[in-house]
Amino acid sequence: MALSFTKMHGLGNDFVVVDGVTQSVNLSAEQIKAFADRQLGIGYDQLLLVEPPSQPDVDFNYRIFNVDGGEVEHCGNGARCFALFVRSKGLSQKNPLTVKTHNRVLSLSFEESGDISVDMEKPILEPAHLPFCADRRLAEYHRTLTVGGLNLEVKFGAVSMGNPHAVIIVEDLENAAVKEIGRALQAHPDFPNSVNVGFMQVLRRDRIKLRVFERGTGETLACGTGACAATVVGCLNGLLDETVEVGVKGGCLKIQWPFSVSEDSPVVMTGPAHIVYDGIIEDS
Helix, strand or coil, rough: CEEEEEEEEEEEEEEEEEECCCCCCCCHHHHHHHCCCCCCCCCCCEEEEECCCCCCCCCCHHHHEECCCCCCCCHHHHHHHHHHHHHHCCCCCCCCECCCCCCEEEEECCCCCCCCCCCCCCCEEHCCCCCCCCCCCCCEEEEEEEEEEEEEEEEEEEECCEEEEEEEEECHHHHHHHHHHHHHHHHHCCCCCCEEEEEEEECCEEEEEEEEEECCECCCCCCCHHHHHHHHHHHHHCCCCEEEEECCCCCCEEEECCCCCCCCCCCCECCCEEEEEEEECCCC
């Protein structure tokens, strides 16, 4: 069996995108993990699968798999790549596109600038719905972690953008212990499904820098849902305005959240997507 794929990236957050509409796709977790190996496979942060719609009001189903082979709920940078893939492969020319993830329905729009905007729906702020074990909703939570053999109290905001995020505000992003604290917080029992851990440095009310340690992947060059979650946490803490430029290692995203209208307002993410190359996986 030969399987066609396309290598893509959104600000360096890289993906293999597979067309499950015009070809049969049945990848195991072991295969996804093997293909993700950057030395012995293709190498990617996540594998994205385009499937026919499972309900009449959407254009496609959008599925996301981490490098450990596990399926996850959402990926914002992947959504922009998904939109560009569908258009470039002639699967649809609609604008906007409507796609269904594991737990959300997203609207993907092509802008005149060439960027792609994603309506990420409203943020989920109630702890039980992340899921996160807490007595009540707070703007800031405290937990004690063991990092390097020492107990460390960590303060963070918690929000779901279809996938769970904890966001830590730091003064020096470059020297933040992203890997160590990220792993420790992901393993905390109060996050039963683990969590993506963001580290945010506020530069101005309209600009932040961000690093994200993702579940099942580790630190990536960009994280779209993480950028949205960080903006929400910054707004709820009175640190950010409604339109924010988020600087990540791979570039910049624009995030908009009109929370002054309602906390149920959708978060909109805008940024680029790029095709790197097409390839074929053949049975050996």
